[in-house]
Amino acid sequence: MSTGERIEQARKAYEQxxxxxxxEGLAGAESGLADLEADTALARGRILHARFLADRASGEDPAELPLFERAAELYRSLADSRGEGEALFWIGCVHQVIRRDNAVAVALFERARQSASDAGDLPTQAEALRHLGIAAHMAGRLSKACELLEESSRLRQRIGALSGVAANMVGLAYIASAQNRHSDATAIxxxxHVIATSQQAHAIIRQIEEARAAIEN
Known part of the structure; x- marks a missing residue:
């Protein structure tokens, strides 16, 4: 149901x-509006996260985490495991990417991965696996990190998220370098770079070049 249809449903329920x-129509209208609010909160939170990634020096926007938490709460009330899993993933991102707290983030990513798996949500599964891989890498568990990133890449390949595959490969190159597999790192x-160029993923191309410089030095 579209946004306009949900609003119209609520208007008609009110008049009835x-x-x-x-x-009789109030419960359905309320459910539709809760779904709309959850979707909007999640979307707004993602916009704020993108702004942080574009300018990390600006620091955390205090509105971001509450938006994701509200989305998770609403999806849970609607018994929407797909939505709840996606919201949990983004809450985990706030803790890992912004607050650098992997202890909290990993538990959230695991919950997100399970909810997404139950709902058949491959994109969120792939994202959760990627960030679990990042956490493993930061903890020095290189083999586990490689396993998680490769599993994420398989799912991203399956759904056609090729820019995401290239992004994962940057992490895999760093891992290969840390394992003294320098020729593998360069090949990765x-x-x-070929994949990212084909997708016009300029941000990922910059990450590739930064990784290449770091590995060569």
Missing amino acids: AVYRGDV LDEA
């Missing part, structure tokens, strides 16, 4: 209740 004494970055 006020003028005809028929309250070369392949990632």
Whole structure:
């Protein structure tokens, strides 16, 4: 149901209740509005996260986490495991990417991964796996990090998220370098560059070049 249809449903439910004494449509209208509010909160939170990634020096926007938490609460009330899993993933991102708190983030990513798996939500599963891989890498668990990133890449390949595959390959190149597999690291970055270029993923291309410079030095 579109945004306009949900608003219209609520208007009609109101009129039915006020003028005809028929309250049967109120519950459905409330559910539709809760779904709309959850979707909007999630979308607004993602915009704020993108702004942070574009300008990390600006710091955390205090509105971001409450938006994701509200979305998770609403999706949970609607028994929407797909939506709840996605919201939990983004809450985890606030803790990992912005607050650098992997101890909190990992538990959220695991919950997100399970909810997404239950709902058959491959994009969120892939995202959760990626960030679990990042956490493992930061903890020095290189083999586990590689396993998680490769699993994320398989899902991203499956859904056609090729820019995301290239992004994961940057992490895999860093891991290969840390394992003294320098030729593998270079080959991974070369392949990632081809993929990112084909997708016009300029931000990922910059990450590839930064990784190449770091590995070569």
